[in-house]
Amino acid sequence: EAAVTQSPRNKVTVTGGNVTLSCRQTNSHNYMYWYRQDTGHGLRLIHYSYGAGNLQIGDVPDGYKATRTTQEDFFLLLELASPSQTSLYFCASSLGNERLFFGHGTKLSVL
């Protein structure tokens, strides 16, 4: 079974803080995604990538940066965290247009 590992599982920071969420997949997938999930909005795509060094903008990119350092690793960066970024963040990977495999999520609280 495909594996997507996110870290940390929980994170608390203060407004203006610097946060990095990490994601690693061992599926040899080319696509990786960062989503946030909020009540009333469902899953919203922040950034995605189709390979090392590539970055594509999603639907809600403001306030987020991302970097795909290798085929396996995709990072989401919040350089000046705000309370509106309190959310549940999911990383996922896929092979092209195939099904997505999701990590278990990172719960981020910005105080």
Add this chain to the structure above:
Amino acid sequence: QQKVQQSPESLTVSEGAMASLNCTFSDGTSNNFRWYRQHSAKGLEVLVSIFSDGEKEEGRFTAHLNRANLHVSLHIREPQPSDSAVYLCAVTGGSNAKLTFGKGTKLSVKS
């Protein structure tokens, strides 16, 4: 921009009764449809994928697609309390083959 809407928002059924969930989409060129399940703020798992009109069965889960009516449904046969979760419809379509999620249906199965 693709709109994906799910109904009902929440559904309660008795154990053993059929559960039916609905999803409508706006882009008639969409060609890739999946139903995912999410247990209590955890990662998502794919249940069934369907790519052409008609039905596709995976165990107790059956998807029905009618692209002319812009509608895809999920039917769960003999639901069990362990099926209590949020069910998300995911549609890929448009010239950029973009994936869009619905906001989900929360299913509760009572024993």
